[in-house]
Amino acid sequence: MKIQLGEWAVSGNRVDAAEVELAIEARSLVKRFDDFTAVDGIDISVPKGAIYGILGPNGAGKTTTLRMLLGIIDPDSGTRRVLGSDRPTDVARRIGYLPEERGLYPAMKATDAIAFLAALRGVPLAQGRRKGRELLEAHGLGYAADRQIRQLSKGMAQQVQLLGTLVHEPDLVIFDEPFSGLDALNQGKLERTIRELAARGTTVIFSTHVIAHAERLCDQVAIIAGGKVPFAGPVDAARDRLRPQVRLETRAADGPWRAALPADARHEGAFWYFTLPESGIEPLLRALIEGEAGILSLSIERAGLHDAFVAIAGEAAARALADSASEAAQGASAKGGRR
């Protein structure tokens, strides 16, 4: 399954055309529940080996999209191709999945829980137990190998489930809101795990409503809002939707150089802020120098993913995204408090 990267021109970005092998290709996926359209014709292309984020607020259709990609539910219309198969369940052995609502059988021992998850994906039980024990040892949880899940802390149980998700060395790992409910330490651990997976050539796709995670980790993102995907492609391409911002500090308060500033320039404190002109920075610099501005500092800041999200999905979606992140953070701290 190969496509031209130029297909991402839907995002309006110039991308060098090159052939990329896709782990996931979804076209015009639609899913309705009764009178509610959860996913409304989305297109997603996930290159092999990429870290791909699905970014959107709660209720945007992230989980439904992931469930369709996994074959847990079928789309009402549209096509999906996962690891070369039109039926995701046929390649389930090559996929690892960590759902948002995590859980294991409480009476199972940690090793057995990992072995069970591995067995579901076709790994013989004895081999799963052995690998499970090795993984627990490697992650500093060896002492918990023979403890029942109900005897572990929530964080440890989540780690056991994560190991169970990866024990069969899948080619594609799908995480649904993997960072929700994790403390900062475990969020960092998970980020490292995701990077290690990608470094080994595993395709990682995760949903999140926290822009920072997507921005730090992802090669590519799909921005989803109201069941639609207004943008899908490289993170840089999303940022490039907005012109970079220039911050200028000058010695001279006024002078002929002022005429060189773009129309949107605004003065705040000691700085001038404006959008980088289409003509680029060099003509502007020349005009500033010739106009004796006395440049003290000048920085060009690329738009962040948050700004790009606002520009692409709209203010309302951005507010919903912020609310989702805030709710999740409150939920996590409440859970942490209860424990």
Next chain:
Amino acid sequence: MWPEKLRAAFVVARRDFVAVIFSKTFIFFLLGPLFPLVVGALAGTIGAQVQRDLDNPVVGVAMPAHQGDRLVMARNAMADRMAGRVPDFVVLDRLRDGETFDARAELAKGSGVAAVVTGTLDAPVLTGPQERLGAWEGMVSTFAARARTASPTAFPEVRGEVVGTTVASQRNGRVATAQGGQVLLFLLTMLLAGMVLSNLVEEKGNKIIEVLAAAIPMDALFLGKLFAMLAVSLVGIAVWGGAYGALVLAGMRSMPDLAAPAVGWPAFLLLGFLYFAMAYLLLGSLFLSIGGMATTVREVQTLSMPVTMMQLMVFFFASFALARPGTWIEWAAILFPVSSPFAMIARAAQHDALLPHLVALGWQGLWVLLIVRMGAQLFRRTVLKSGAGGRPARRGLLALIRKPA
């Protein structure tokens, strides 16, 4: 695809089986049905004499001179030491030299004796129905040997004379066997199939259902759960059957006096096992599908009563059909999937043809797969709807009965 599904089903079945068998509550599950059995056995021991007086079968004795009296005395002396129920022996006639006794006429006139011993203590003749001869020949030989000497070293051979039962009485006997088979099948499935109802609640409660749904086909999950609970049921039946057998051997219980089924006991028992498995899988798959819609234990409890009523209706239907052989009602009971095992076990008691059972087992197996398939589809459509943060989806049973807002 099916080998993969069966493999996945086996993974789920193994997990469930181990989880149930090694749970502390399983011991209560095993002990539950044993309570009435043990209590019944104890009550039976206390009231054994009463029972013997009331309904113990009677063997008539007609032997020369006082040989009959000696046989009865030997029986009375040994009865308490014999395993199982020992029939009463009553002297019908003390024969003089050259005098004979017509045992068949005695049995035919319906005097109440179940069999008649004639001949001599050295060469006793036992006349009666086939099933009586099989059960009592050894006993008569023992009593005769004891009647001859206090410390017998040799046991006379008993010659059996079978009294042919009439077609009508044979049919009645087999109807009783058919009813017995149906009742046993019903009791076991009612006792065990209900467990399946709550089987998916654990996965939903643990939130592991989504991991399972992503890893294996949903019908493999359903099949795995059914097979696990069937295996648990068979463990239960083996324990209960073993306990009953032990009580029989200990003389605290007796085997029921049932006419031999038309297909013979070995085939009948094998078919009974297979039809139990099918009845369990059919009702179990239905209950699993219904129970899969429930989201809480309370919903499952609410479902238990209508489900039990449904089982009762199926049983009554099959029983009703039993009394109407050859009619469309019997055919309906045979063809209707959930009543089919009950109707067919009754048929095995009454008709000796085996081929229809192969067809019926295939038919029932097909329906198991169909129900599992439909149940799995329904589960996917109604339960795994939306993410935790999304629009609150109507999950569970309410999703089926409420109209969209």
